Amino acid sequence: MTPDTAPAHKPVPVPDPTSEAYWAAAAEHRLALARCGRCGRFTHPPDVVCPHCLSTDPGFTFEPVDGRGTVRSWTVLRDSFLPGFADDIPFVLVDVELDVQVDLRLIGRLVDGPDAPLRLGDRVVTVFDARDDGPPVPAFALDPTAEGER
Amino acid sequence: MSDRFAARSQVAIVGYAHSPVRRHHDVPLGALALDTALAAIADAGLTKDDIDGFTTGSLLPTSGGHASVDGVSVVTANWLAEHLGLNPRFCAGFQGFGQIPGSVTMAVNALATGAADYVVLHRALHNPPRGRYHANPMTHAAGPRQWVAPQGYFGPLSMIALPYNEYLQRFGASRDAMAAVLVEARANGARIPWSYWYEKPITTQEYLDARVIAEPIGVLDCDIPVDGVAAFVLTRSDRARDLPHQPVYVAGYAMGSPKRTRLPTHWPLDDIMEAGFEIRRRLEDATGLTPDVVDVPQLYDGFSPFVYFWLESLGLCPVGEAHRFVQEGIDAAAGGLPILSGGGALGNGRMHGVPQMLECYLQLSQRAGDRQLTSATVGLACHSSPHFGGAVMYTAEPL
Numbered sequence: 001m002t003p004d005t006a007p008a009h010k011p012v013p014v015p016d017p018t019s020e021a022y023w024a025a026a027a028e029h030r031l032a033l034a035r036c037g038r039c040g041r042f043t044h045p046p047d048v049v050c051p052h053c054l055s056t057d058p059g060f061t062f063e064p065v066d067g068r069g070t071v072r073s074w075t076v077l078r079d080s081f082l083p084g085f086a087d088d089i090p091f092v093l094v095d096v097e098l099d100v101q102v103d104l105r106l107i108g109r110l111v112d113g114p115d116a117p118l119r120l121g122d123r124v125v126t127v128f129d130a131r132d133d134g135p136p137v138p139a140f141a142l143d144p145t146a147e148g149e150r
Numbered sequence: 151m152s153d154r155f156a157a158r159s160q161v162a163i164v165g166y167a168h169s170p171v172r173r174h175h176d177v178p179l180g181a182l183a184l185d186t187a188l189a190a191i192a193d194a195g196l197t198k199d200d201i202d203g204f205t206t207g208s209l210l211p212t213s214g215g216h217a218s219v220d221g222v223s224v225v226t227a228n229w230l231a232e233h234l235g236l237n238p239r240f241c242a243g244f245q246g247f248g249q250i251p252g253s254v255t256m257a258v259n260a261l262a263t264g265a266a267d268y269v270v271l272h273r274a275l276h277n278p279p280r281g282r283y284h285a286n287p288m289t290h291a292a293g294p295r296q297w298v299a300p301q302g303y304f305g306p307l308s309m310i311a312l313p314y315n316e317y318l319q320r321f322g323a324s325r326d327a328m329a330a331v332l333v334e335a336r337a338n339g340a341r342i343p344w345s346y347w348y349e350k351p352i353t354t355q356e357y358l359d360a361r362v363i364a365e366p367i368g369v370l371d372c373d374i375p376v377d378g379v380a381a382f383v384l385t386r387s388d389r390a391r392d393l394p395h396q397p398v399y400v401a402g403y404a405m406g407s408p409k410r411t412r413l414p415t416h417w418p419l420d421d422i423m424e425a426g427f428e429i430r431r432r433l434e435d436a437t438g439l440t441p442d443v444v445d446v447p448q449l450y451d452g453f454s455p456f457v458y459f460w461l462e463s464l465g466l467c468p469v470g471e472a473h474r475f476v477q478e479g480i481d482a483a484a485g486g487l488p489i490l491s492g493g494g495a496l497g498n499g500r501m502h503g504v505p506q507m508l509e510c511y512l513q514l515s516q517r518a519g520d521r522q523l524t525s526a527t528v529g530l531a532c533h534s535s536p537h538f539g540g541a542v543m544y545t546a547e548p549l
Binding site for chain 2: 078079088093108134
């Protein structure tokens with residue numbers, strides 16, 4: 001990179017009709033997920049059909065959900081294949097099952113960093129990563145008040 | 151119980167060819183594919199005018215945003231047939247991730263139904279000459295990528311790191327245990343003249359010292375991207391007996407699929423294992439054979455953790471035990487279960503499921519040379535993750 005080149009920024013999400021409510025809520029630091037208008041269950045990401053009731057007309061609406069959940073796995077990135085992450089390495093991504101519904105999963109950065117002790121079953125809460133170029137991105141923090149299910 | 155596969159033992163592999171595997175060939179991929187296909191046809195004792203069927207899976211398996219150009223970075227079945235100057239009765243590509251078992255299903259079905267008499271099945275893999283294989287310069291994340299790329303979750307290394315770490319944590323395993331898999335794959339690959347890793351075995355210490363990229367996945371847990379082509383010729387068993395080499399019969403196949411909608415490249419361990427258990431059941435229903443009678447089990451290893459997942463889901467060792475089993479149990483030269491006797495993708499280069507299929511063919515036709523196993527009667531070739539791939543069983547004698 002030459003000195004007069006602006007630093008690469010992280011990929012900026014491009015809201016579309018299936019996601020604009022998700023990113024609008026994130027801008028207000030709220031987690032809102034797609035709920036099927038037919039069976040009432042959440043799905044993430046929203047698909048063409050509801051994966052639970054298979055409705056082809058699911059009429060998804062984005063509703064606020066509790067961002068607490070449980071760590072099902074994680075990885076520590078020591079390299080990145082995308083622009084904008086070079087200064088973040090190493091960073092942790094966690095695979096989280098949200099409390100709101102069985103097997104409702106989100107993947108996000110763990111803001112506690114790679115030195116935080118981490119085990120399967122650890123409890124996390126949703127937080128938001130501020131970005132200069134786009135909406136805040138949902139992330140996670142270890143919940144200091146909770147005992148993991150272990 | 152389901153009925154047995156109606157085409158069981160009706161189709162056989164009768165010849166093969168494999169190009170040298172290199173980081174970059176100095177000839178176009180299409181030319182390499184044409185030469186390799188012609189060599190396979192000759193190996194089978196046929197001429198190109200005998201061939202009336204073509205199949206492949208032509209995916210360019212990189213997340214790096216490289217262009218797919220037919221004849222240059224991919225080679226479709228139609229491209230190959232056209233550039234051989236043929237107008238085949240049957241020509242079709244497999245669109246899923248388990249390209250090798252997927253292509254075999256298409257070849258077997260075409261041959262068993264009489265849609266074709268002699269099928270060339272090929273796989274051409276390409277390593278783009280510029281840019282990192284999986285690096286992507288995207289500045290914006292649209293469509294499915296918007297749900298994961300903004301937080302840095304992207305590409306196959308993160309994808310496999312999550313279920314691998316889930317495995318290590320769940321069963322109290324260490325990533326160091328995987329050294330046994332790499333040492334075995336590279337020891338066998340080092341004996342294969344066309345392999346990228348020919349005469350290049352590695353030690354446990356070299357594995358442990360290698361760079362970690364997406365913990366617990368390190369650079370040596372990934373097969374190296376290459377240029378290379380393999381081709382096989384298949385025909386019906388009645389015709390196969392007239393050809394020069396001992397036929398290897400297709401006993402049956404089974405494919406897996408994901409059960410749930412997930413985030414892009416989100417592969418929880420249980421999704422993988424459930425599909426693997428199902429593949430095992432489907433294979434037994436199709437063939438009447440259980441994995442314990444397989445003496446040439448070739449497990450997919452494009453990323454090293456797949457070896458654990460296939461070992462356990464196929465029932466070759468108990469669930470949670472693969473990390474221990476590989477320490478003593480898989481040294482082919484010492485009489486262990488020869489799950490990587492063909493070197494796999496880790497020992498050959500990123501040839502996808504080719505090394506597994508080829509090793510089944512070479513061993514069961516008694517063409518494996520100095521790697522020939524004492525007992526080679528039933529082969530099993532896996533490809534991809536169980537929930538996006540599949541497995542084919544082969545026998546040296548018709549069932």
